[in-house]
Amino acid sequence: MSSELDPNLIVCFNGRNIPLRDAHVGILTHALHYGTGVFEGIRAYWSDAEHQLFLLRPLEHYRRWKQNCGILRIDVPISAEHACDITLELLRRNRFRSSIYVRPLAFKSAERVGVSPDAEDSYAIVALPFGEYLRNDKGLHAGVSSWRRIDDNAIPARAKICGAYVNSALASDDARRSGFDEAILLNESGHVAEGATCNLFMVRDRALITPPVTENILEGITRDCVMTLARREMGLTVIERPIDRSEL
């Protein structure tokens, strides 16, 4: 993520488009202490040839956001369609001319101590310049982590729940300190779940194989793109089934 963000960047905070420097939360905010937020990540790729940005399936991201906010009973008071409109407005107003990342975030925003959440919710949508997340010009070194993927009955991995990302942060930090680019997490059954920040595919006997959504994975939209393109454009067999560690 860019470390030098323009404080004049226009962001949407609770329905108002304001400069980033004015978008603050208090130190006692519930989500800051207890991880009670749900975020999304939407890429927009800049095309030099067409001189415009291409957002990757924004409506589906916003539908997933709203649906997963339901797990934490966070109310996002706008429709997925309206969130798309807000995003387009942010892209226009900030006059981006490079690839960007859109970060929607909804969270429990009451400022008090006590874990039990109440109905005070906030949301924000921030769009910022962003290059490649992982280098994709050569292969990555990925290592199986000693940290296990969180279980659906503890914190659902299918949603981008803020607190759940402690699991990814621990695995990711451990992997990098051990010389890897990315961690691969196993779930409590010992099956391969996914990377710290990405879904996982394996090629075996000419088939593309990926764990099903019941294996404690994020229900990835890129995952769905890959499966669709592999079937439709490349004529590959795509199989969703549990993957054993030894298959890797």
Ligand SMILES: Cc1ncc(COP(=O)(O)O)c(C=O)c1O
């Ligand atoms: C744990 C995890 N898995 C998979 C993904 C990929 O998700 P998507 O393709 O929907 O952006 C992410 C992205 O943030 C992630 O954090």
